[in-house]
Amino acid sequence: MTEDTAIHPFDSAIALTSLETPHHYRGSSSPAYWNMVGPFGGTSAATALQAVMQHPERLGEPIALTVNYASALGEGPFTVEARPVRTNRSTQHWIVTISQPESDGPVVTTATVVTAVRRETWSSHDTPMPAVKPPADTIRLGHKFEVEWVNRYEMRPLAGLIPEAWDGGGEGSESRLWVRDNPPRPLDFPSLAALADVFFPRVWLRRATRVPAGTVSMTVHFHADSQQLTGCGSGYLLGQARAQNFCNGFFDQTAQLWSESGNLLATSSQIVYYKE
Amino acid sequence: MTEDTAIHPFDSAIALTSLETPHHYRGSSSPAYWNMVGPFGGTSAATALQAVMQHPERLGEPIALTVNYASALGEGPFTVEARPVRTNRSTQHWIVTISQPESDGPVVTTATVVTAVRRETWSSHDTPMPAVKPPADTIRLGHKFEVEWVNRYEMRPLAGLIPEAWDGGGEGSESRLWVRDNPPRPLDFPSLAALADVFFPRVWLRRATRVPAGTVSMTVHFHADSQQLTGCGSGYLLGQARAQNFCNGFFDQTAQLWSESGNLLATSSQIVYYKE
Numbered sequence: 001m002t003e004d005t006a007i008h009p010f011d012s013a014i015a016l017t018s019l020e021t022p023h024h025y026r027g028s029s030s031p032a033y034w035n036m037v038g039p040f041g042g043t044s045a046a047t048a049l050q051a052v053m054q055h056p057e058r059l060g061e062p063i064a065l066t067v068n069y070a071s072a073l074g075e076g077p078f079t080v081e082a083r084p085v086r087t088n089r090s091t092q093h094w095i096v097t098i099s100q101p102e103s104d105g106p107v108v109t110t111a112t113v114v115t116a117v118r119r120e121t122w123s124s125h126d127t128p129m130p131a132v133k134p135p136a137d138t139i140r141l142g143h144k145f146e147v148e149w150v151n152r153y154e155m156r157p158l159a160g161l162i163p164e165a166w167d168g169g170g171e172g173s174e175s176r177l178w179v180r181d182n183p184p185r186p187l188d189f190p191s192l193a194a195l196a197d198v199f200f201p202r203v204w205l206r207r208a209t210r211v212p213a214g215t216v217s218m219t220v221h222f223h224a225d226s227q228q229l230t231g232c233g234s235g236y237l238l239g240q241a242r243a244q245n246f247c248n249g250f251f252d253q254t255a256q257l258w259s260e261s262g263n264l265l266a267t268s269s270q271i272v273y274y275k276e
Numbered sequence: 277m278t279e280d281t282a283i284h285p286f287d288s289a290i291a292l293t294s295l296e297t298p299h300h301y302r303g304s305s306s307p308a309y310w311n312m313v314g315p316f317g318g319t320s321a322a323t324a325l326q327a328v329m330q331h332p333e334r335l336g337e338p339i340a341l342t343v344n345y346a347s348a349l350g351e352g353p354f355t356v357e358a359r360p361v362r363t364n365r366s367t368q369h370w371i372v373t374i375s376q377p378e379s380d381g382p383v384v385t386t387a388t389v390v391t392a393v394r395r396e397t398w399s400s401h402d403t404p405m406p407a408v409k410p411p412a413d414t415i416r417l418g419h420k421f422e423v424e425w426v427n428r429y430e431m432r433p434l435a436g437l438i439p440e441a442w443d444g445g446g447e448g449s450e451s452r453l454w455v456r457d458n459p460p461r462p463l464d465f466p467s468l469a470a471l472a473d474v475f476f477p478r479v480w481l482r483r484a485t486r487v488p489a490g491t492v493s494m495t496v497h498f499h500a501d502s503q504q505l506t507g508c509g510s511g512y513l514l515g516q517a518r519a520q521n522f523c524n525g526f527f528d529q530t531a532q533l534w535s536e537s538g539n540l541l542a543t544s545s546q547i548v549y550y551k552e
Contacts, residue, residue, distance in 0.1 A: 063526055064493035064547050066342040068388050070362035070369040085373065085383045086346035091492065093346040093386055095371060097361070107361045110369055110388050112344050114493050118524040121552055124482065126449060127520040173402060206400065216367065217340040217390050219495040221528045221547045223521045244403040244532065245499045245540045248394040250339055252497045252543055254530070256520065264521045267528055269545050271340045271497045273367070276397055
């Protein structure tokens with residue numbers, strides 16, 4: 001890949017072409033972000049958001065995104081429908097579905113998005129970034145992963161690394177890491193949404209047991225505007241995730257993503273299926 | 277109200293009649309839960325969920341609910357469409373819209389719901405209930421509130437009470453309270469969803485300034501099944517809420533709801549508009 005001219009794999013993964021039917025877009029699932037049985041859920045979230053971002057009727061910028069993973073996306077083309085169902089003076093509400101291959105094909109993903117025009121107000125960042133070592137003082141996960149999407153991120157763990165021994169000896173569920181796209185790419189809303197899903201299932205860490213697990217629903221709340229994201233460039237984000245509860249097949253996972261300069265850019269919660 | 281025979285105001289508020297068109301239901305906004313410019317958002321969340329609960333094709337029980345408040349519900353009838361867009365072996369995905377008055381009328385609320393059949397697995401409650409005084413040792417908020425919905429809940433604050441003086445002197449954003457329906461009502465999924473929205477806007481507490489504020493999107497993750505909820509009877513729940521970030525017109529609010537016996541029943545996050 002020639003960095004100056006080639007398209008970034010993330011941009012390829014979320015690329016959408018407008019179809020003739022209003023609100024409809026065509027995309028194709030990305031081998032570069034392949035997970036075990038389909039693409040990385042973060043790219044599906046980013047794709048749903050991307051449809052809203054490039055919709056000609058969009059008002060404002062993303063405030064909230066909820067993505068529900070109804071089924072694994074398969075290889076090949078899919079259709080996104082992003083419909084603005086309510087447009088107010090400064091907020092807009094969207095329903096998004098991803099179907100495969102056509103819009104009348106089975107639904108694989110549902111999503112809702114809220115966009116809004118922000119105005120400058122009193123603000124307060126009440127969740128300061130934890131004091132951690134700077135990225136340069138951390139060790140980058142180096143080896144090539146079999147699960148392809150992991151190779152699309154530069155990860156520098158600080159705490160709560162994936163267990164080295166699957167010995168059932170886990171205790172906590174909190175992880176911290178520096179993370180950014182690989183190769184580096186300027187931050188925007190779709191990539192921030194994908195980064196909210198970059199944490200491996202908390203149940204693996206908590207139990208040091210690798211049970212089958214998969215996200216069922218993820219919500220991202222955005223706390224920054226596009227100007228602030230642009231200001232992050234292709235720098236690292238500090239990601240933190242933990243579970244609050246594991247019960248009969250489903251656990252939750254809350255997450256925070258700060259810019260390297262310490263601004264909380266997004267918070268997230270997801271509910272994840274696990275077996276056994 | 278005669279307790280033995282009369283319908284509970286919450287059941288009236290979320291009562292839905294099936295319409296001839298499949299997936300469509302008719303309800304009516306409840307004066308008993310009136311907020312400032314429409315009914316309490318908790319009842320709208322509960323209504324969206326109730327449509328799924330009474331749908332003949334429902335599989336399993338609620339796992340995740342996201343409700344987006346596109347506009348205040350007005351007085352009078354509304355139409356709910358609850359459509360199962362994907363049914364898997366053990367999970368089901370729903371898109372719900374509330375329109376007023378008819379289904380082709382303006383959309384006032386969008387929602388997605390995931391239901392699932394739970395199976396017994398390894399479980400761990402990693403967010404223990406904070407050590408607090410039992411409900412009997414707390415003081416019930418006693419006076420009659422002008423905002424009618426507040427009178428539909430029995431609230432026993434423990435910490436982070438609504439400021440007595442709006443003097444701009446706020447610091448933290450965390451509240452804890454014992455809470456249940458008023459009059460008491462056996463807990464179920466719709467009432468649990470409504471209880472997730474029972475916390476007043478964190479910005480009021482944080483700033484001790486009563487700026488206009490309203491929930492834009494709320495997500496609830498359910499950590500209990502109907503049997504566990506039934507086991508709570510009409511007892512108190514311990515509710516806890518705090519904000520992580522306030523930025524240019526929007527803040528978030530995370531919440532936990534435990535049973536009186538200490539089981540984490542639901543976790544929630546919402547993003548809230550505020551002015552100034």
